[in-house]
Amino acid sequence: MQRRRPRRLAGWAGGLLVRLVVLAMLLPAATAAAQPAPAAPGPLPQRELVIATRNTPPFSMKAASGEWEGISIDLWRRVAQGLGLRFRFVEYDTVQAVIEAVARGEVDAAAAALTVTAARRQIMDFTQPFFATGLGVAVARDNGATAWLPVFRTFLSLSFLQGVLILLGIVLSVGILIWLFERRQNPPYGGRALQGFIAGAWWSAVAMTQAGAAQDGPRSLPGRILAVIWMVASVVTIAVFIAGITSTLTTQRLQGLVRNAADLRTLRVGAVEGSSTIDFLKSQRIAHDGVNRLDLGLRALREGRVDAFVYDRPLMGWTIQQDFPELDLLPITLDSQNYAIALPPENSIRVALDVALLETLRSEWWQQTRFRYLGRDTAP
Structure with missing residues (x-):
């Protein structure tokens, strides 16, 4: 009986080992089968696709020949030709009209200057983003009283007030010490404490500013x-103080009226209705006047009906360079935006477009296309 037990135990252990080995071999296959398979590209339509667009240079615009061109247009042509898609462009007047056409499925895609937002994503689909940028701020070129508003704002700032108070504290401290040293030997500093303190502070201020010969000097x-x-x-103190103020004022003049979104709350701001700019301004609680087109807004800025205009930076930069040289695009970028091709909610071409886009965006052709329309100053 004692010899049979070890044999039974050995047989049981061997069977268990075999089961464990088999389980280990089958586990990876079972895990892979449980994971969802990646979405496969759907069948590409054989019919002619309708592509919505609108005039938003340099992303989509009509050439003199009547043909559409631009960053988005050229990119769509490249991708569509690679997939063997037939298409035609249909022009819309406003960005809201393009969005509604895509959301209702009236068109198969939209290639213009459409940014991806949460609100738009709820009613339509988007491809992989192909361009990253942000909102720009345009202002009228510095002139008259408007040019000095940043300077006045600097003098009213907390940092300037702190600097003045520190300098005044040093002057008064030196004046108190002079009074304490001179009150028994120098008549102007004697007498009542207030009179002596005032005399010491006055001498300290005159000596620091070198406004004139300091009378009743210490004995x-x-x-x-x-x-x-x-x-x-005091020579060093005044030099450092003046240098700091000069640097601050110069920086404020260069930056202009707007340094960040908070500065827009004190100005008359314009924006294009139906654009993602409106969502940003509302989130920042910035009052604004809406216009239907970018050129109308820039015209209002030029005529002084608004103090600043906020819109997509590359679009506004292009328009200012072409038609509004008297306006300036400030060197700041608000918010962040991603441009993509818009698609109806239920479509069968997004996966195929994404694959083709990712391949195209890594090509030398894409780098040359961006440079041709935007020059060297392009977003990554």
């Missing part, structure tokens, strides 16, 4: 030593 040895130290130190 005691400690007072004269302090006076020499203060007159030398």
Whole structure:
């Protein structure tokens, strides 16, 4: 009986080992089968596709020949030709009209300057983004009183007030020490404490600013030593203070009226209705006047009916360069935006378009296309 037990135990252990080996071999296959398979490209339509677009240079615009061109248009042509798709362009007047046409399925895609937003994503589909940028701010070129508004704002800022208070504190501290050293030997500093303190503070201020010959200078040895130290130190103090103020004022003039979104709350702001700019301004609680087209908004800015205009940076930069040279595009970027090709909610071509887009965006052709329309200053 004792010999049979080890044999039974050995047989049971061997069977268990075999089961474990088999389970280990089958587990990866079972795990792979449980994972969802990646979406496969659907069948590409054989009919002619209808592609919505609108005039938004440099992404989509009509050439003199009547043919559409631009960054988005050229990219769509490249991708569609690679997939063997037939298509034709249909022009819409406003971005809202393009969005509604895509959302209702009246068109098969939209190639223009459409940014991906949460609100739009709820009613339509998008391909992989092909261009990243942000909102730009345009203002009228500095002139008259408007050019000095940033300077006045600097003088009213908390940092400027702090600098003045620190400088005033140093002057008063030196004045108190001069009064304490001179009150028993120098008549102007004697008498009542307030009178002596005022005399010391006045001498300290005159010596620092070198506004004139400092009268009733110190006579005691400690007072004269302090006076020499203060007159030398005050030259450095004033130089540093003036240099700091000059640098700040120069920076404010260069930056202009707007440095960030908060500065827009004090200005009359314009924006294109139906664009993603409106969503951003509302989220920042910035009051704004809406216009139907970018050129109308820039015209209002030029005529002084608004103080700043906010819109997609590359679109506004192109339009200002072409038609509004008297306006300036500030060197700041608000928010962040991704441009993509818009598709109806239920479509069968997004996966195929994404694959073709990802291959195209890594090509030398895409780098040359961006450079041709935007030059070297392009977003990644």
